[in-house]
Amino acid sequence: MLNKKIMFVGGGLMAGGIIRAMALKQAINPSDMLVYEIVPERMKKLEEDYGVTAVGSIAEGVAQADVVLLALKPQIALSVAEEVKAHRKPGSFLFSICAGLTIETLSEAYGGDMPIVRTMPHGFSQVMQGVTGVCFGATCDDEVRQVSRSIIESFGSALEISEGQMDIFTGFCAVGALWVMHMVLPLRYGACEAGLTLEEAMDLALENLAGTVDLVKASGEHPRVVCDRILEPGGPAVRALNSLEKNGYYAAVVRNVKAGCDRATALS
């Protein structure tokens, strides 16, 4: 269990998901999660549901906290910097989940001596799983890195990347997740057209989805090698694969990922 106090500056959807995950996984004593949220009903609900400590101001929270978890919209995240800077506990660090705000920007706003951790959670708080891209500012020591990893691992896994890869990570994850969802859809409708109920089709598609990942992980081999092994001559799998090839599936995937990453870069 993490023996630190975390101050959540903002208690919206993302912060709420992290709080929920940390509380349910008992990653931290719930009362060590301090929250300031501008919408009082939201803060009260987090307090009631997970036992967090609601504080009356950002200043009150950051004065006690070892970690300042910045969970505000990027456009307002910098406006609270002065209050944090003036009242923060010495030795605390900033853990940002704000999209698009670079370490340099945050460092300028929050003071050069405050270690900055920039993250891009691509998790889904409902299921407490997903990958979070993380990069560390130059002043982050081993303890900051370790605490940050512990926070991230309570709601998924951490992938350390360079800051230059952050936009690519955002685009890649957004497109990837979307494409998985949009692969399930035609499988569901195709199966239903052929005679399975939508529920049967969905159960089959989702079990096969998770099972395929397990198969690749268990084998440790290239997905194509795994695929070749399950093909039967003239069988349905090889017919499906040939159809994808003929329709330019692979080029479409690469093009879409590129477009998503370009968009993420343009927005940053």
Added chain:
Amino acid sequence: MYEGKTVFVNGGKSAETLIKSLMHNGGMPADKIHVVNEKLAGTLAQTCGLTEAVKYPDAMYGADIVIVDASAGASSVIPPLSVWLKEEAVVLFLDADEPLEQLIALVGGHGCAAQAVLSPLAAVGRGYSGIVPSAACGEAQIGAVVSLLEGIGKTMVLEEGRLPVFRALSKAEPALYLSLLTAMGDAGVYVGFNREDARSVTMENMLVTAKLLQETGKHPLEITDTWTSPSGVTIEALYETYKTCYEKIVLEGVEAALAQPGAAPK
């Protein structure tokens, strides 16, 4: 775990996969599995610690489920098992293409029988096995087959007419997902990731998507609606998805899987 007496009469790829997965993923001890076919028994003795092959007719006495592997092909000769079997025993045919009635005739007319299509993911204890019981099977027999095959994943009991659809999808879907994983690996490298990271992020996305849909019970589009923000990355990605007719490409893959081999493409 299924605890009845299970006998495998012949050996093929499906029987071997089922036995290995029952032992590895289903926790079935070696002494619960009886194998008549000497070649299969020999292979399994080396890899799984099974004891030596059992012989007709002793092997059939008291058997609850007798498994015939249709993937072993025509060279595998099955004697008329019905004379040795107790009335309530089930003959389970694995991965057969023939109608159940024809299969029942093959083993001497033992009416209590079922067909099963195993998932290509059975080796890791995942995927669905599709089961078609004959009309003579009661709840107890269907329950026994379901219980046995739950040792290697999930099960779906179907009418015989829907088995070809189930078979096509359960074989094709893993291949389609593996294509996505392959393509995302290339796409990741193209935009600047190393292949290992691209693949592990994609696998995580696949697992999370499955979990999210299973746990929330929501329609996929209800979920993706919550991912899109005005002029953001995800809506741009969605626009590209529509432009490339991604779903149409996948749907045509599904249709190809469901088509009869050799049929003219649509």
